[in-house]
Amino acid sequence: MNPIWLVTLAVFAPVASGAIGLCMPRSWVGTRVALSVLGPVAAVLLLAELAITHGVDHTGAGGVLAAEWMPELKLNWQWHPDRFGVFFALLVSGIGVLITLYARAYFGPDRDSLYRFYPSLLLFMTAMLGVVLADSFMLLLLFWEMTSISSFLLIGWERDDPAAVKKAMQAFIVTGAGGLVLMGGLILIGVHTDVWSFSALAGLAADGRLSPGPLLTTGFLMVFAGAAAKSAQFPLHFWLPGAMAAPTPVSAYLHSATMVKAGVYLVGRLWPILAAVLPVWPSLIVPLGAVTMVYGAFIALQKTDLKQIFAYTTISQLGLLMAMYGLAAFQYGGHGEHTQPNMIWEVAQILNHALYKAPLFILAGAIGHIASRELPKLKGLFYRDGTSRIMTVVVLAAAYCLAAGPLTVSFTAKEFFFYQIWHAYEATHQPVMGLLILAGVLTGMFNVAIFIRLARTLLSRQQPEADPHEHHDAHGHDHEHEKGIWPAFLWIPGAVIVSVQFIGGIIPGAYEAMFGWLEASPYYFEAGHFPLLWNVHPGVPLYMSLCAIGLGVGLGFAPLMRGKYNDPFDHAYPSFYLLATKGGGRVFRILQGGHVTGYIAFVAIALVGFFAWSIRFDFASLPGQWPGGAGLELDQLGELLPGILLTFMVCLTALLMPFVRDRASRVLILGACGFSVTGVYYQYRAPDLALTQISIEIVSLILFLLVLSMLPKQAPGPRLWVVPRVVLGAAVGLIMFWLTLTSSVGPQPTIHYLGRQYANLGEFFLRNSHHGEDSALAATDHGTLEHSELERRPTTKTRLYHGGGGKNVVNVILVDFRGFDTLGEITVLGIAAMGVWTLVRRRHGFKSPRERVMDEEQAAETGSRGLSLDIPEPTGGHDPEDDVVNRMIRPSTES
């Protein structure tokens, strides 16, 4: 099959099976499980088909473009199924199959849980497959956000548990914010390089055309911040232990094996491209990864809850993976027999972690089912019954891999990592690398100690004191009654996965077959140099391993570091949340105090402030913008005289208004101002405006006087804040004066339209308003327009679409050129009329008599006016005039 279809189908197979499951009745439990398993199985098969028939060497080929989606946004269905992407996709879908089966055992035959769980899980699976197979930056972001959302849904699985919901929000905010930063970073990289896909970026790097620059560095830093948030790097790691509020299948799948590795994936995707270009790569990633690695392992040792322990070891391992990519930036050219410039065993490290962490979580859930997840209550679990014996064996096998014991893949992987550290030290000879060696040994030591303590607890001969009220891992159903094969699926998926660890660790050919074809540095496999137990050479990495194991065994038995230190970052999100809500509330109360004066002053001050800020650079040029004398035609004083008079009138009335205290006089002065403005319109040769203004001025004057008669006559109080008001008013007036002046003098921009040039927009309308043919009008001299010319029919078809066919250009603009503006204007009028109507209608205008009686009784009881917009009749200051007014503006009064 075409690789495009293979990839697309593989990505969407899981969510499709989930969607079909949603359409099935809830009682079809068996069918639902079969269908849900089918989705990831189909993905595995399609990807395997892709890898076998098409190979995984698509690098640099520009990816596989399935279809354009939104090319303007650089968002396309573009896949990049190369070695790394296919490996991740196989990991996601392969473990997905087992997790789907495990979830059936975990939830039991609870139809409602399964009905809700499978679609969410399968949505996540599609999102994750999309992340690791997407080539286009924006497509990756889309799927990235989908993983955050599905993770949110799954962590907050217990909808009625406020704690779980809070943890879900915490995880979503951290990873969601990380996603936004990631988007910014990818856009910066895209802007810098002008390519918008990983394969094209790799192509640039391969040709040596990727030039470093501040934009690229900033972009990478932002991308890394997003990846670090997703992959729970210190100090953003705190959401991951919180995410353990999710059901265990989710923890095993999202929060250990797959989603948290999305950040690692991204860094792994970028290292062959950027590591050589950006010097910041190792110096940023290595220390951060190392700190995360040691810190996570240290906190894990303090915890007693199984899921918390494994969550913190996951953080530790994610730190190790990041550090590995950081170290891969060091060059080892010409170093002895090693011809590879970079040493990295990413597939081994990533797969190794998934192969033991998923079983650990699976078994944590299983043990929680039959007993408890708290270590002190698990003493002597091995000796309780057959099931607990099997589970103990499997969980200890997985924990042995956590401790990187010999004969496991994990041991080999850890040797590789130590080898990488040691060679980085040899290559750079920086003393800082010595610290890294210490960090590696410490992490190994903590992991070994965790295994020792787990083994000592589970294999202890003591039994904990029985607590009859104690119930295991609460999830709302009981497993005692379920019979058959399903309860065994609580541990079978874990056993299957962990067995791979031992097969790969014991049989040399198996390891090579598993990792060789996918690994980035295949040289070491060709040479047979991978350190299985029986072909490790004595050397520093081996000594580091021995050191870690020895110290770890000692620490495991020692009474040190037992639950004394809590993660201080547990308080990070609650503090942030408190700060955001409380601080936000405070800011809101300051800005929205309910004081109209405050709002207006805020706007006025902002205007003054922005004006001052915008001219701060060229204050000297302010007077220069106004060519002296422009706008004042002193030579035409006769023409100007009415204008001077009107200006005097307008200014006088405007300035009088604040001084006059009598309200009726004030309204009349406002009206006088309006009539003077009418005169100004007349001076501006705008008869339409003058007519409109004068009629509206009359109506609004009457309206205002009517309203005044409905309001109380109150003695005006003393003037307050006069000086600040005058200053602010004068500043606003000056600014408006200046803005008007600068926009009204000087040249106007010319307009080019349909091959013609117009001196300004007004001329365009003048010339086109009749029928788009201006030659006749322009040709006539001195305004004597030939009637026949005006009425001339358009002679060509194109003229039909020009012009409005009217001589009054203002009217033509309103009803033709800008007809929709007029429609909007009428709409505003209608809305205002409806608003007035609603507000002034009688209190009981739309109620039946019975309802009125009930309302009155209620009002009499409570004695309150209530919060509705209904208007109670005024009780005081009520004179007969008001009734006249009421009848005039409130027609429903008469009904």
Add this chain to the structure above:
Amino acid sequence: MTLLTCIMVGVIFAAATYMMLGRELKGVCMGVFLMGHGANLAIIATSRSPIGREPPVLGLARISELADPLPQALILTAIVIGFAVQAFLLTLLVITWRRSRTLQLAELAVEEGA
């Protein structure tokens, strides 16, 4: 004429801002209406000096001698919408008085906060 209009705009805006910062709702409303006049005058000022021109009606003069019709069209819309806003604002004024028995902004703010 342009300079005169600019002076009118400045004075109107100064007086209107002063009134809008007052402590009583009626005065604030009047300030808003006054400011409406100022805004319209600011728009008409952009049509350059009207002296020596004719109204923008085709046939009255050569096109180069007609006034700019575009600001006039804008203001015509603005006047009508301004009237709608004015009617609505006055209604709100009455409603506020009937519900709260005060038009003092300080007291209204207290009521809103309560």
